[in-house]
Amino acid sequence: METTGAVNILAIETATQICSVAVAAGELLLAEETLNIGRIHAEKLAALVDQLLAELGKRPDEIDVLAVSGGPGSFTGLRIGLAFAKGFALAGGQRLILVPTLMALALRPGIVRRPVCPVLRSRRGELYAAVYEWRGSELMTAVAERVLPEEELGLFLPRGALLTGDVDSLPPEIRSQVESREDVELAAPWLRTPSAAAVAQVGFWLCRRGEFADLDTAEPRYLQEFVARKLEGVEKHVQ
Amino acid sequence: MIVLGIETSCDETSAALYSEQGLLAHAVHYQAVHEEYGGVVPEFASRAHMRTLIPTIRYVIRRAGLSFRDLGAVAVTYGPGLVGSLIVGLNVAKGLAVALRLPLVGINHIEGHIFANFLEEPFPELPGVCLVVSGGHTQLVLVRRLGDYQVLGRTRDDAAGEAFDKVARILGLGYPGGPAIEAAAAAGQENAVSFPRGLMENSYDFSFSGLKTAVLYYHRALSPQEREKRLADVAASFQKAVVDVLVAKALRACQEFGVRSLSVVGGVARNRRLRRALEELAAETGIPVFVPKPEFCTDNAAMIARAGFFHLLHGVRSDLRLAPAPSLNLDSRYLPTD
Structure with missing residues (x-):
């Protein structure tokens, strides 16, 4: 593949307990480093990026675009990845792309003729889920990402779906219910985890379509409203 | 640089x-x-x-x-x-x-x-005592020199600013509590109510939860009409109790360690009643007192x-692996090399 003149993408995936960084020239992956050793993102992410660029002999200003796994996922993980990307792009003037985490996850099992349903477990024990379909060699959204109670997974899964993502951590009864469906297939275990290479690929598609995020105001896709209790019957006091 | x-x-x-x-x-x-x-x-x-x-x-x-x-x-x-x-x-x-x-x-x-007192000259002379009082922290620190600290005492329960917030809530004054209490206290008598001062004579630690509870009980015992009438007095008396404790502990530390300056920093240092008490302290004792600009x-x-x-x-650098430390102690930080 021709890489001269290709867009250099630095991709970051920290939405789950996997910490992964990659550099791609267009659709060609140049390097990827992935750690699955728990929530170490706060310590490892910056050093991983630094090392990867050094391995490639690339200066930070040779990166054209930052593609960040933008959620849904672990709030803390998403913040670490996005905050790092924002600081990097602020300094270097790169464009920022927020890649839907579930779409990158759906890409990993490869081009299949089935609807692909990636799921990630939220900390509250719910599922983040969506459905994607391949059109040619590009992945399209069929059902938008959402928060789903675990017991509704069976209803949500379209006929003939390929299920990927946090399958192993589903409650046993939900898992056996899904596995008993003859039309549903599970992605191979080694392809069910998030990876920055997949984030780079989706980032490439979004970049080609000009779908950039605003660096100043970009936020992770939390998908969950956060509600706190307000004070009642008091006036505001601002000095 | x-x-x-x-x-x-x-x-x-x-x-x-x-x-x-x-x-x-x-x-x-x-x-x-x-x-x-x-x-x-x-x-x-x-x-x-x-x-x-x-x-x-x-x-x-x-x-x-x-x-x-x-x-x-x-x-x-x-x-x-x-x-x-x-x-x-x-x-x-x-x-x-x-x-x-x-x-x-x-x-x-x-x-x-x-370091907020080292943004503009004159800088405090060291060794000095620094009282850090904010919504999240209340610590009394001996600053031997910049980079070399000993925490003499810290709060055992609420931070001073937190006590202001909680008492403001009890009194229905809103948030943030510091400015709200200060405004309400302006028209009050400081000695109207005798609230306890958690002085703990043998320690540089602070405790404000007893004071907060005393305000709560006092407030509860009042009728709605009395609450409104006594609001300024209660706010002023509470504020004075906090100021008294902060000033007394800081002064004791200054005297025990024979330091050359007292610094008061953190959000509560914006409180004008505290600033006035510190000015009086400086005038009475001759200890130079430093408080940063409010901002x-x-x-x-x-x-x-x-x-x-x-x-x-001084050659200090952090590694890219530096992790957030939500409960970081002042004592646990590295010292600059000489």
């Missing part, structure tokens, strides 16, 4: 630039979202930092007429504070440091407050950039 300072340990989003020429620019974005909740909601604080930190950094760079290539280092608060807030500032700082290949230096937030009392990145500048000059 121009140091970019970043501070996001609680609910203020702040950036500043400090160099040999002094403070070049600084900005603080105050998160008003917490007011209607009566206190800082950590999740909202973290979300707001994500939306406002980049524009805040852009602003100070533009304000100083600089570009990112002019920066020499990045200093950032890595603790103590709210972890969800710390990670935003810390990771933006790391992104900048990696992209610009700049040294990174992590700053202890409490040490940052100590440098509350959380700000100017003090972080200043502390970073100091450490960088």
